[in-house]
Structure formats: structure tokens, C-alpha cells
Amino acid sequence: MLKAIIFDFDGTIADTLPICFYAFQAVFKDFDNKDCTTDEIKAMFGPSETGIIIENLQNKNHYQAIEHFYKKYDEKHSENNYINEEIKELLQFLKKEEYKLGIVTGKARRSLNISLKYLNMENMFDVIITGDDVNMPKPHPEGIYKALEQLGISASEAIFLGDSDADIHAGIQADVITIGVQWLPNYQTSEFTFEPNLTFYSVSKFKEALVKEEILL
The missing domain is CATH 1.10.150 (DNA polymerase; domain 1)
Incomplete structure (x- = not known):
């Protein structure tokens, strides 16, 4: 589940x-x-x-x-205003559906906090693992392991979304369902070297797949 x-x-x-x-x-x-x-x-x-x-x-x-x-x-x-309304609405929908939400990023906590403040997302996530919190950055799965541990769930109960090869490789090594995304104007990887379980090019398609339970664990 x-x-x-x-x-x-x-x-x-x-x-x-x-x-x-x-x-x-x-x-x-x-x-x-x-x-x-x-x-x-x-x-x-x-x-x-x-x-x-x-x-x-x-x-x-x-x-x-x-x-x-x-x-x-x-x-x-x-x-600039970097708020993406579709993503904001997605996160609000996921919270309403009582999913636990997390971030695993290579960013330092200081820069992430700057971004979350401007995006009005400071209280949106249940767990946040930054580059300051790990010894081994992605593609090492340490950050995902830490997030799962803090959430108190197993790898079989989570999915990880990212836009780079390092994200996908980390997710595969952590044994979570791994989803490649290319839904923002700028993303790191145009073609994934490590094959994600699924790839989404729009936020709405990802939300639709969740609602239809097409992302099977």
C-alpha cells in the first residue's frame, strides 16, 4: 500500500x-x-x-x-515568482489524501529553506533530507533510506520522484518505485540512463495515475 x-x-x-x-x-x-x-x-x-x-x-x-x-x-x-500552481495543487491534494510527503535533495538546508519560504511550502512536508544530512549524496540511496526511516515506513510503501539520473539511480538502489519527471521547463536529464519504473511529462497525468491506482507497489 x-x-x-x-x-x-x-x-x-x-x-x-x-x-x-x-x-x-x-x-x-x-x-x-x-x-x-x-x-x-x-x-x-x-x-x-x-x-x-x-x-x-x-x-x-x-x-x-x-x-x-x-x-x-x-x-x-x-x-521572480517560481510558484507552479499545478504542483502546489498536487501537494495539497496528496496531503488531503493523507499521503506522507517528503523531500530528498542534494541542496543544503539553507538554500532549500530559502526556496520553500518563497514558494509558501515551509510546512508542507513530513520529512526533509538535504545534502547536509547525508554522508553520501545521490546517486547513493542514503537520503532515501533516512527519509523512509524517519517516516517509519518500508521501501515497498513509498515512491520517489526525480528529474535526474542520480535520482533514479538512488531510487532503484533504495528499492522504491522510482518515477522520472520532466514536467517543469527546466530539468536535469533529457534521457534517463537508469530506467525509472514510470516517467511523467505532466503533473496532471501523474495525479490521474495515482487516482486510478495505476502506480502499483
């Missing part, structure tokens, strides 16, 4: 990938005088923002660079 729905965040719940790219590009330009493409930034994904900066920035002023990242990340949110 399906009890919990666990989501990745960037590119899955919110169209925040452009904000991440903007903030990282600002850091590498302002501290290393290096122009990074979005693909170059994307290739660094895995660790939290702090880890990415420490591992990839040549400039040794890591603390200042990390603070600069969060300043730019917050600043870009305040310039």
Missing part, C-alpha cells in the same frame, strides 16, 4: 535550476573570473552547494564564496 511520496526538489517540485545556475555562475565569475556554462555547473551537481564550491572553486576564500552564493540565490528568488 502506498503511504509516502518522496520528491527531489530542483527541477521536480520547483523550477529552481535556473536560480542555481545563476548563483553558481556568479560565484565562479566573481571569485575565479571564470565563465561557466549551465552544463559545466550541472556536471558539478551531487554535493550540496557548499561541497560544490569547496571542491571546484580555485579561489581559497570559500566562506566568502559560499555567502555570495546564498546572497545571489536569495536575490534571484525575490526577482
Whole structure:
């Protein structure tokens, strides 16, 4: 029986990938005088923002660079409205149906909290596992294991949704039903190397499949 729905965040719940790219590009330009493409930034994904900066920035002023990242990340949110009404309605529907909701993301808690505040989703989730909470980022399944443990459910009672190969690989290794999503304007993986159990290109189709009980555990 399906009890919990666990989501990745960037590119899955919110169209925040452009904000991440903007903030990282600002850091590498302002501290290393290096122009990074979005693909170059994307290739660094895995660790939290702090880890990415420490591992990839040549400039040794890591603390200042990390603070600069969060300043730019917050600043870009305040310039735009990143609320997707379909996803907001989906989450409200899932709460009404009494599913437990979770997030497993490589983001640091600080950046996730910025996004959740702007999206008015601060109290929406029953469990949140960030890049700060694990030793091994996705594709390692540690984050999903922690979410399941905190929810008090087994892998057979949960599904995991994500937009990247790392998400799908982590879900497969955690032995949960794994769902690839490409329903926002920006997502990480155009073709999954690791095959998800299902792929959805619209929020409405995912909701319809849930209602019709087409996602079988």
C-alpha cells in the first residue's frame, strides 16, 4: 500500500535550476573570473552547494564564496515568482489524501529553506533530507533510506520522484518505485540512463495515475 511520496526538489517540485545556475555562475565569475556554462555547473551537481564550491572553486576564500552564493540565490528568488500552481495543487491534494510527503535533495538546508519560504511550502512536508544530512549524496540511496526511516515506513510503501539520473539511480538502489519527471521547463536529464519504473511529462497525468491506482507497489 502506498503511504509516502518522496520528491527531489530542483527541477521536480520547483523550477529552481535556473536560480542555481545563476548563483553558481556568479560565484565562479566573481571569485575565479571564470565563465561557466549551465552544463559545466550541472556536471558539478551531487554535493550540496557548499561541497560544490569547496571542491571546484580555485579561489581559497570559500566562506566568502559560499555567502555570495546564498546572497545571489536569495536575490534571484525575490526577482521572480517560481510558484507552479499545478504542483502546489498536487501537494495539497496528496496531503488531503493523507499521503506522507517528503523531500530528498542534494541542496543544503539553507538554500532549500530559502526556496520553500518563497514558494509558501515551509510546512508542507513530513520529512526533509538535504545534502547536509547525508554522508553520501545521490546517486547513493542514503537520503532515501533516512527519509523512509524517519517516516517509519518500508521501501515497498513509498515512491520517489526525480528529474535526474542520480535520482533514479538512488531510487532503484533504495528499492522504491522510482518515477522520472520532466514536467517543469527546466530539468536535469533529457534521457534517463537508469530506467525509472514510470516517467511523467505532466503533473496532471501523474495525479490521474495515482487516482486510478495505476502506480502499483
